[in-house]
Each structure stands twice: as structure tokens, then as C-alpha cells.
Amino acid sequence: MQDLTPLALIPLLPLLSFGILILMGRRLGRWAPAVSLLALLGSALLSLDRYMALTLPSAIDPQAHLSMPASLHFTWAWLPFGEHSLKIGFLADPLSVTMCLVVTVIGWMIMLYSIGYMHGDPRFSRFFAYLSLFFSAMLTLVLADHFVLLYIGWEGVGLCSYLLISFWFEKPAAANAGKKAFLTTRVGDLGLLAAILLIAKLTGNLSFADLGSRAAALGHWAPWVAILIFWGAAGKSAQFPLHVWLPDAMEGPTPVSALIHAATMVAAGVYLVARTMPLFLPNPQALMTVAVIGAFTSLFAATIACTQTDLKRILAYSTLSQLGLMMLGLGTGSAFAGMFHLVTHAWFKALLFLGAGSVIHAMHHQEITRMGGLWRKMPVTATTFTLAAVAMAGIPPLSGFWSKEEILAAVHGALPLPFLAVAMAVSFLTAFYISRAVILTFFGQPREESHVHESPLVMTGPLMLLAIGSAGVGLLGSKWTGHAFQQFLGVHAAGHEAATWMQSAAIAVAGSGFLLALARYGFGWPLLPKGLRVLLRPAYRLVANKYFIDEIYEALLLNPIRRLSGESFSFDAGVIDGAVNGAGVAGLRLSRFKQWVDETIVDGLINNTALTIGRGGALFRRMQTGLVQNYLLVALGSVLAIFLLMKGLP
Amino acid sequence: MIVPLSHVLVVSAGLFALGLFGALTRRNAIGILMSIELILNSANLNLVAFSRAWGAPDGSPQVMVLLVIGIAASGAVAGLALILAIFRHRKTIAVDEINLLKG
Numbered sequence: 001m002q003d004l005t006p007l008a009l010i011p012l013l014p015l016l017s018f019g020i021l022i023l024m025g026r027r028l029g030r031w032a033p034a035v036s037l038l039a040l041l042g043s044a045l046l047s048l049d050r051y052m053a054l055t056l057p058s059a060i061d062p063q064a065h066l067s068m069p070a071s072l073h074f075t076w077a078w079l080p081f082g083e084h085s086l087k088i089g090f091l092a093d094p095l096s097v098t099m100c101l102v103v104t105v106i107g108w109m110i111m112l113y114s115i116g117y118m119h120g121d122p123r124f125s126r127f128f129a130y131l132s133l134f135f136s137a138m139l140t141l142v143l144a145d146h147f148v149l150l151y152i153g154w155e156g157v158g159l160c161s162y163l164l165i166s167f168w169f170e171k172p173a174a175a176n177a178g179k180k181a182f183l184t185t186r187v188g189d190l191g192l193l194a195a196i197l198l199i200a201k202l203t204g205n206l207s208f209a210d211l212g213s214r215a216a217a218l219g220h221w222a223p224w225v226a227i228l229i230f231w232g233a234a235g236k237s238a239q240f241p242l243h244v245w246l247p248d249a250m251e252g253p254t255p256v257s258a259l260i261h262a263a264t265m266v267a268a269g270v271y272l273v274a275r276t277m278p279l280f281l282p283n284p285q286a287l288m289t290v291a292v293i294g295a296f297t298s299l300f301a302a303t304i305a306c307t308q309t310d311l312k313r314i315l316a317y318s319t320l321s322q323l324g325l326m327m328l329g330l331g332t333g334s335a336f337a338g339m340f341h342l343v344t345h346a347w348f349k350a351l352l353f354l355g356a357g358s359v360i361h362a363m364h365h366q367e368i369t370r371m372g373g374l375w376r377k378m379p380v381t382a383t384t385f386t387l388a389a390v391a392m393a394g395i396p397p398l399s400g401f402w403s404k405e406e407i408l409a410a411v412h413g414a415l416p417l418p419f420l421a422v423a424m425a426v427s428f429l430t431a432f433y434i435s436r437a438v439i440l441t442f443f444g445q446p447r448e449e450s451h452v453h454e455s456p457l458v459m460t461g462p463l464m465l466l467a468i469g470s471a472g473v474g475l476l477g478s479k480w481t482g483h484a485f486q487q488f489l490g491v492h493a494a495g496h497e498a499a500t501w502m503q504s505a506a507i508a509v510a511g512s513g514f515l516l517a518l519a520r521y522g523f524g525w526p527l528l529p530k531g532l533r534v535l536l537r538p539a540y541r542l543v544a545n546k547y548f549i550d551e552i553y554e555a556l557l558l559n560p561i562r563r564l565s566g567e568s569f570s571f572d573a574g575v576i577d578g579a580v581n582g583a584g585v586a587g588l589r590l591s592r593f594k595q596w597v598d599e600t601i602v603d604g605l606i607n608n609t610a611l612t613i614g615r616g617g618a619l620f621r622r623m624q625t626g627l628v629q630n631y632l633l634v635a636l637g638s639v640l641a642i643f644l645l646m647k648g649l650p
Numbered sequence: 651m652i653v654p655l656s657h658v659l660v661v662s663a664g665l666f667a668l669g670l671f672g673a674l675t676r677r678n679a680i681g682i683l684m685s686i687e688l689i690l691n692s693a694n695l696n697l698v699a700f701s702r703a704w705g706a707p708d709g710s711p712q713v714m715v716l717l718v719i720g721i722a723a724s725g726a727v728a729g730l731a732l733i734l735a736i737f738r739h740r741k742t743i744a745v746d747e748i749n750l751l752k753g
Contacts, residue, residue: 624751624752625749625752626748626749626750626751626752627745627746627748627749627752628679628682628745628748629673629674629675629682629745629746632673632674633674636670636674
């Protein structure tokens with residue numbers, strides 16, 4: 001096999017760029033993006049090279065596992081301990097190379113766009129340093145060939161997400177959103193960590209290769225391991241009940257929302273489940289959990305998206321909904337359905353976010369109720385945004401249609417009918433809310449006087465490139481190209497051919513969603529009679545306030561924790577501090593007693609001795625007159641006395 | 651021997667008494683020093699007289715007298731130097747006013 005060092009370079013190049021930018025970014029000034037763009041271009045080309053290598057007929061090993069038809073490996077011994085050793089291993093199989101291409105190619109365009117969007121920011125080079133670090137971590141996550149390395153990348157992207165959400169940390173909302181995102185995903189990471197530890201304990205091998213053959217060693221723990229992995233994935237991919245961080249994460253710069261919170265990082269959960277699919281397959285309960293959570297999140301978020309008026313929040317809830325749809329696809333046991341939607345979603349959602357960023361850049365606010373008629377002033381943004389919206393709504397032949405078809409077909413084939421109904425409902429709601437956003441933003445009359453203009457080419461260029469991708473990338477998985485994507489991932493396409501009736505139904509559902517939005521927001525027709533509207537007002541308020549999930553968490557989780565902290569504090573202040581203070585006071589009293597003993601008895605003895613000697617001294621000092629003649633007299637007296645004494649002695 | 655020993659001893663005792671009286675009564679420090687010289691000389695006279703009367707063949711008492719004269723001279727030098735220093739400091743050499751060593 002050929003030299004595989006380039007595989008390691010894919011995540012290392014952005015890491016190098018991070019190092020350069022963080023150390024000398026200020027000196028590079030406006031040339032800082034060039035470093036990160038070049039590094040990422042290198043990663044993208046290397047990923048493309050790996051892709052080419054994988055499609056070579058010689059690389060395909062017919063004996064390999066179904067989901068891993070071919071793989072390229074790079075390993076380097078890292079931490080040897082005892083008889084085991086932890087290796088840094090990179091694995092390029094169709095799954096990871098697909099993700100690599102999505103991350104690097106879309107990421108490159110978003111980075112290009114950021115040059116225009118972040119222009120004039122005081123921490124311009126810092127932004128690109130963080131983006132580079134993010135790419136390094138994300139590509140490590142994607143290419144990792146064992147759980148530990150994946151976990152390192154997993155935490156790395158979490159850190160970058162935190163750094164980039166609170167990039168404008170002068171805004172308290174942004175700082176809080178970053179904290180919330182970090183802590184919420186951390187709850188999920190705990191599940192993944194527990195799963196990794198269980199796998200390590202039970203099978204003694206953390207590698208992804210032949211994961212399926214080792215699944216049996218997990219015994220009765222197997223469903224729990226799978227569910228714990230999904231718990232981690234739910235944290236990262238913002239699935240109910242860990243979804244609360246993603247809408248708040250929109251406080252970050254819009255390119256970050258596009259890159260991390262729509263196209264790549266939040267898809268890491270989906271990728272993780274797809275990667276560890278062999279652990280889910282033998283456990284119907286685990287698969288059902290994935291499907292139920294996915295379906296619920298999808299419907300739940302889609303209803304919220306219909307009521308929001310902040311453009312980025314609509315897109316955030318839409319992302320939640322689409323991620324739920326991917327999870328639902330994975331819950332059918334088909335890694336392909338979820339992954340395909342991940343790829344197409346990355347394109348059109350990145351485009352939607354960048355388009356929204358372009359609008360926000362021009363308008364300086366995000367409220368769609370204050371926009372309108374923008375298509376005349378921003379034709380490129382309006383066209384590309386609309387195209388992405390249509391792609392997401394699932395209108396053929398744009399990309400969203402094909403991947404949604406795959407999911408619908410997989411759901412119909414593997415799960416009970418209610419799941420299909422949920423997926424159809426989500427399809428309808430998706431078409432409705434995205435049409436609403438497009439109509440209110442770009443069409444009709446301007447609702448506010450403003451002097452907006454189209455964004456510069458460095459921003460519209462990536463929009464156009466992404467539009468091409470959003471339109472075309474779905475075709476790779478369509479019957480017109482012979483299901484090329486399915487074959488690349490090694491999936492047998494035959495079983496998942498969507499029935500014609502279902503395709504028609506999906507188009508009809510999406511179309512009716514669009515028509516409804518057009519009627520309501522385009523022409524301003526009231527859709528419901530007045531009485532019914534009044535009756536439904538509480539329901540609307542429930543949805544518009546995001547089902548009060550944040551408030552429920554506040555009441556059920558945060559407040560008890562705060563109360564517990566308060567109680568602990570009082571306990572601390574009363575009992576622990578009391579004991580400490582009591583000990584202190586007792587010590588003080590004892591010391592006072594000792595002081596008394598010292599002062600009266602010990603010092604008394606010493607002082608009295610000194611006093612006695614002093615008095616004696618005072619008596620004798622009278623003799624010391626200082627007059628020399630007195631001394632002489634004394635001497636004379638003494639001599640006479642001695643003389644007389646000697647005389648008197650016999 | 652023409653002069654009997656007792657005569658010389660009387661003179662010596664007179665000298666001693668004069669010296670002692672002066673040392674004890676004079677207020678002037680220099681006077682005290684001079685009186686002390688008298689006392690020393692009375693002791694010297696005694697030494698010489700006894701040596702002469704009882705005969706010391708090696709003449710060692712004379713040597714001792716010379717030693718005493720030398721020491722008395724150096725003692726007077728030290729004493730005068732001290733008195734000079736005290737005078738510079740206190741503008742007086744009256745010993746009843748110099749009582750720095752009073753306890």
C-alpha cells in the first residue's frame with residue numbers, strides 16, 4: 001500500500017495554521033485568513049486524494065465488513081502503557097472520507113465568507129485561529145480509528161464551539177450562550193465517556209475496525225452501551241432533551257452558526273451513531289430509542305420554528321428538526337439514510353445560514369418582521385437563500401428531496417406507521433416555516449426604511465458555490481446517477497427504493513406547506529376563523545415560548561441546584577464555619593487563660609527577681625558618686641581597715 | 651652612714667601625708683595628679699632608704715625605683731591627656747563637677 005502519512009496531515013495542517021495564527025496573528029493582520037485558507041485547502045485536497053484512492057477498484061476488499069468496504073489506515077504508537085498501547089490511528093473509509101470532504105469543502109467556503117463577514121473585527125485573526133483549531137479537532141474526530149481519539153476530537157470541537165459562540169464575549173448573552181452550550185453538551189459527553197469506558201472494560205479493544213464482531217462481548221450491557229453512545233450523540237447533535245443550547249448558540253458570529261451549529265459539528269452526533277452502527281444493529285431497543293428521540297425532536301423543533309421571528313433562531317430550530325430527521329433515519333438501522341441527509345443538509349443549511357448572515361450584515365438586526373422586499377436590493381442573497389429553502393423543503397430535483405426520500409423510505413421499511421406520519425408532518429412544517437421566513441424576509445413590501453446593499457463578492461461568491469452544491473449534491477444519491485453515493489458507502493440500494501406514491505405524497509405535503517405559507521404571509525389571508533384563533537392562542541404561546549423547556553429546566557434543574565447550593569452554603573456557614581469558629585473561640589479563651597498564667601505567675605516571678613536585684617542595685621549605686629576623691633577616700637579607708645585587720649590578727 | 655634611716659622615713663611619711671592630703675582635698679585635677687606624684691616619690695624614697703640601710707648587693711631596689719619613675723611619668727601623661735580631653739568637653743577640670751561615673 002502507498003505511503004499513508006498524508007492521512008495524518010489532514011487534521012495536522014489546520015492545527016499548524018492554528019499555531020501560526022494564535023502566535024503571530026496580529027502581525028499577519030488582514031493576511032491571517034490566507035494561512036488558514038491555505039491549510040484547509042491542503043486538507044481538502046488530501047481528502048479528495050483519499051477519496052480517489054478509495055474509489056480505485058484495487059482498494060476495495062471484497063472480504064471486508066459490509067459497512068467498511070475499504071479503508072486506508074495510518075497508525076503511530078502514542079501512549080504505551082503496560083501490554084496495551086494507545087495509538088494515534090487514522091482511518092479513511094468511505095464514511096470518514098465523505099465527512100472529511102463535507103467538512104473541508106463547505107468549511108473552506110464558509111471561511112472565505114468569514115473574511116467579508118468578520119471584516120474590521122478587533123479579533124479578526126483570532127477568529128481564524130479558532131476556526132483552524134475547530135477544523136483540526138473535527139477532522140481528528142472524523143478520521144479517528146478508535147474511540148479515544150474520537151473523544152479527543154469530540155471534546156476539541158466542543159471547546160471550539162464554546163470559544164466561537166462566545167467570540168463576542170463583551171455581550172453577556174453571547175458569554176452565557178457559550179457557557180450553556182459547553183455545559184449542556186458536557187452532560188452528553190458524560191454518556192459517551194461512560195460508553196467508551198464500558199467498551200474498554202468489556203471488550204478490551206477500542207478500535208472501530210470490526211466493531212460488529214466485538215459487539216457480542218458486551219453481553220447484556222450491549223443496549224446500554226448503545227444508548228449511552230446515543231446519549232453522547234444527542235448532546236452534540238442537540239437532540240431532545242439536550243437541545244436547549246443550540247438556539248442560544250446563535251449568539252455567535254453567523255459563519256460560526258453555519259459551520260459549527262448547522263453543517264459540521266452538530267452532525268458529529270449523527271456521524272458517531274453511523275460510525276458505531278454495528279453496536280446498535282443487534283439491539284432493537286437502542287435503535288428504537290434513537291428513532292423515538294429523533295422523531296420527537298424533529299416534530300417538536302419544527303413546530304417551534306413556525307413561531308419564531310428571529311431569522312437565525314428559525315434556522316436553528318430548523319437545524320434541530322433536520323438533525324432529528326437524521327437520527328430518525330439512523331434509527332431505522334440504515335447508516336446511509338442519516339448520512340446522506342447529513343451531507344445534503346450540510347450544504348443547504350450552510351447556505352441558509354450564510355444567506356441569513358448576509359442579510360444580517362446588511363440590516364444589522366435579525367427580526368424577519370422588520371424585513372421584507374429585500375430581493376430587489378440583495379438579488380444574489382435572495383436567490384441563493386430561496387434555492388436553499390426549496391432544497392430543504394424537499395422539492396425535486398434539489399438535494400433535500402433525495403435525502404428526505406431515503407429517510408422516508410427507510411422509515412416506511414423499518415418502523416411502524418406513526419413514525420412515517422411524523423416524518424411527513426415534519427416535511428410539511430419544514431416547507432411551511434422556511435417559506436414563511438423567505439416570504440417575510442425577501443418578498444412583499446419593505447416594512448422598515450433601510451439603506452441595505454448587496455454584500456461584497458467575498459461573501460456572495462461562497463453563496464453561489466454553495467447554491468450549486470445544494471442543488472446538485474443530492475443527485476449523487478439519486479437513481480439518475482445509479483445511486484453512486486449508496487455504492488460508495490457500500491449500501492445495497494435496492495431495498496430502499498422509495499415508492500412512487502410516497503414520493504408524490506412527500507412532494508404534495510411540501511407543496512401544501514409552501515402554499516399555506518404563501519397564503520398566510522404572502523397574501524395575508526387569515527388561515528383560521530377568528531374564534532378558533534382565540535381558542536388556540538394558549539397553544540401558540542406554548543410553542544412560541546419553545547414549550548417552556550428552558551423555564552422547566554430552570555425550575556426543575558437549575559433552581560434545585562441553586563437551592564441546594566444555598567442550603568449547602570447555610571450548612572457551611574452555620575455548622576462547618578460554626579465548628580471552625582467555635583474551635584477558634586475556644587482556642588482564644590485558652591490562650592487568654594495562658595496569658596494570665598504567664599503574666600501573673602511566670603512574669604511575676606521574673607519581675608520580682610528583677611525588682612529585688614534592682615532595689616539592691618539602687619542601694620549600692622549611692623556609692624558611685626562619680627567624684628574621684630570619694631573613691632580615693634574609700635580606697636584610703638579600705639587600706640586602713642586592712643592594715644588594722646592585719647594588725648589585729650595574731 | 652650620716653643620716654639615720656629613721657630620718658629618711660619621717661621625710662618619706664611627710665611626703666606621703668602631703669600627697670594624700672593633696673589628692674583628697676584639691677579640686678583641681680592637675681593638683682591631684684601632682685599629689686599622686688608626691689605619694690609615688692615617698693614610696694621611692696622608702697625603697698631607696700631601705701636598700702641603703704639593709705644593703706641589697708645587686709641594687710634591685712634602685713631598678714624598681716627607676717621603673718616606678720618611668721611608670722609614674724607615663725601615668726602622668728595618660729592622666730594629663732584625659733584631663734585635657736575632659737576640659738575640651740566640659741570646659742572645666744574641677745573634679746567635684748566631673749561626676750559622669752555617678753551611678
